[in-house]
Amino acid sequence: MLEIRDLHIYYGGIHAVKGISLSIPRGRIVTMVGANGAGKSSTVRAISGIVKAQGEIIYTREENGPSVNVLGLPSEDIVRLGIVQSPEGRRILPQLTVEENLRLGAYIRNDKEGVASDLDWVYSLFPRLRERAWQNGGTLSGGEQQMLAVGRALMSRPDLLMLDEPSLGLAPILVGEIFEIIRHINGLGKTVLLIEQNAFAALSIAHYAYILETGTVALEGQGMDLLHNPQVKEAYLGG
Amino acid sequence: MKSHPLRDPVCNLASIILLFVLLYIAEEYLDLYNKRILNLVAINTILALSLNLIYGFTGMFSLGHAGFMAVGAYVCTLLILTPGQKKSMWMLEPIQPWLEQLSFPLQLSNLFGGANNPALHEFAVQLGFFGAVLLGGLAAAIFGLFIALPVLRLGGDYLGIATLGFAEIIRVLITNLTPITNGALGIKGIPNHATLWWNFGWLVFTLYFIIALMRSNVGNVFKAVRDDEIAAKTMGVNSFFYRVLAFTIGAFFAGVGGALMAALLSTIDPKMYVMMLTFNVLMMVVAGGLGSITGSIIGSIVITVMLEWLRIVESPLNIFGFTLNGIPGMRMVIFSVLLLLIILFRREGLMGTREFSWDFVFRTGRKP
Numbered sequence: 174m175l176e177i178r179d180l181h182i183y184y185g186g187i188h189a190v191k192g193i194s195l196s197i198p199r200g201r202i203v204t205m206v207g208a209n210g211a212g213k214s215s216t217v218r219a220i221s222g223i224v225k226a227q228g229e230i231i232y233t234r235e236e237n238g239p240s241v242n243v244l245g246l247p248s249e250d251i252v253r254l255g256i257v258q259s260p261e262g263r264r265i266l267p268q269l270t271v272e273e274n275l276r277l278g279a280y281i282r283n284d285k286e287g288v289a290s291d292l293d294w295v296y297s298l299f300p301r302l303r304e305r306a307w308q309n310g311g312t313l314s315g316g317e318q319q320m321l322a323v324g325r326a327l328m329s330r331p332d333l334l335m336l337d338e339p340s341l342g343l344a345p346i347l348v349g350e351i352f353e354i355i356r357h358i359n360g361l362g363k364t365v366l367l368i369e370q371n372a373f374a375a376l377s378i379a380h381y382a383y384i385l386e387t388g389t390v391a392l393e394g395q396g397m398d399l400l401h402n403p404q405v406k407e408a409y410l411g412g
Numbered sequence: 413m414k415s416h417p418l419r420d421p422v423c424n425l426a427s428i429i430l431l432f433v434l435l436y437i438a439e440e441y442l443d444l445y446n447k448r449i450l451n452l453v454a455i456n457t458i459l460a461l462s463l464n465l466i467y468g469f470t471g472m473f474s475l476g477h478a479g480f481m482a483v484g485a486y487v488c489t490l491l492i493l494t495p496g497q498k499k500s501m502w503m504l505e506p507i508q509p510w511l512e513q514l515s516f517p518l519q520l521s522n523l524f525g526g527a528n529n530p531a532l533h534e535f536a537v538q539l540g541f542f543g544a545v546l547l548g549g550l551a552a553a554i555f556g557l558f559i560a561l562p563v564l565r566l567g568g569d570y571l572g573i574a575t576l577g578f579a580e581i582i583r584v585l586i587t588n589l590t591p592i593t594n595g596a597l598g599i600k601g602i603p604n605h606a607t608l609w610w611n612f613g614w615l616v617f618t619l620y621f622i623i624a625l626m627r628s629n630v631g632n633v634f635k636a637v638r639d640d641e642i643a644a645k646t647m648g649v650n651s652f653f654y655r656v657l658a659f660t661i662g663a664f665f666a667g668v669g670g671a672l673m674a675a676l677l678s679t680i681d682p683k684m685y686v687m688m689l690t691f692n693v694l695m696m697v698v699a700g701g702l703g704s705i706t707g708s709i710i711g712s713i714v715i716t717v718m719l720e721w722l723r724i725v726e727s728p729l730n731i732f733g734f735t736l737n738g739i740p741g742m743r744m745v746i747f748s749v750l751l752l753l754i755i756l757f758r759r760e761g762l763m764g765t766r767e768f769s770w771d772f773v774f775r776t777g778r779k780p
Binding site for chain 2: 221222223247248249251252253257258259260264265266267268269273276277278280281325326329
């Protein structure tokens, strides 16, 4: 579905991503795991068109359909193509209510009934959000904000959902809940790119995983294989 | 947050009717000085609302308001002066002939045959004034659009400096385009069409427009662009487009405010449209609360009225037998201190980002 070839990202003089290539098959959960500064979020931002990059990002929306290179397209066009991210740090709009946040997520859509039914669907995924529908986004707890960020990304009805560190700063019990929902969303046929520092949780649910180190792919393989890989165990899973 | 489908429109309508009843009373019984303060309140509120849309709701620090007001004022004035007035006033250089003949009230009156029907003539004059104010706003909006396209790539303080520069450019252009604007001499004897009815009518329209805009999805997008541009982009929002949109709408209402102010003061010249004018409006917005429509209204009422009332301290005073000579400029000192107090103890302004709502009114009336 998405094929990244030889991606390079520079911030001023810093070469943050040094030739990453990866592929995301349709209907799968693919994860990028790595420490701070490995280039995970930069890669996601490049896919979304928020940072400039060099290389190729080939996107095929429909199976056997036409492919486009989304690199260099403006971010709003990329969202319209069905690639949506739930950004790092959640980025909830604090002054808007939960419902307004969710409705903004459906900004690109014009089908009123579809948006209403998706709103209902997101509320059924995250019942907590329905309770807080009239509250301002800024008043939510960290876990609720994360739910809102994921729900907001779902509201655009994406084909490829990219989640940037959904477990960041959450209590362990909430991490489990969020990952269960990611697996559920994937079960509904959505392709997911999951960015995580929490390697154990991410590798457990991913079909395929890339381990990034200082801007390059250090290792790749099936999620379960990497989970049992001694090298990975030592470096990321605490021995 | 919840709104009542029946109660709220009824209350809104009732308060608008009440406002116009009060205006009728004011028009009949108040003296000229107090009427003028009321007129200034209305115009300043329009200006504060337009700046709040740009700065408070969309987060663009713009200092170009005086420039947009100048455009609105000059366009409106040039459209309502009579050819005779223009001919006699442009002394340094004669006015452009095509412009000299342009006079909405006169031309409309001729069109309707107002020469032999005074009521029809009066209608034509008022309609001409309305058209002139509208065109003044549109001209300011066009200027706003052309300024927005290059400078809205900038953010924060840089945007402030760039817009300030553009406002000065507009002022210098007006000073030097003598065949059109009468240059530094300015324009005098502008017919005083800006009555309470027009000013408050435009105010109600502005208020309605901005409230409707902010309640729509567009309003939420403005706030999203202000609070978190990256988040807005990840939702597929073209943030630049919305910044330009907010700036242009803001410029339109600034132009309307400038046009009404010109018709109220009946004289304009380029020196009026310096930075201080922008700061006056900015002060009302910040004191009322950035991002609050209610705040802008309260801010402009309080500051406009206070600037007049504080004139007392500049006239000779007699307190407990001590006689003080009035100190010119004293009211600005008091005013600055008050502003400092607001900035020190209530940085978010009087209202913060809160809004007036009927729900609030009805809840306080009831026992919990």
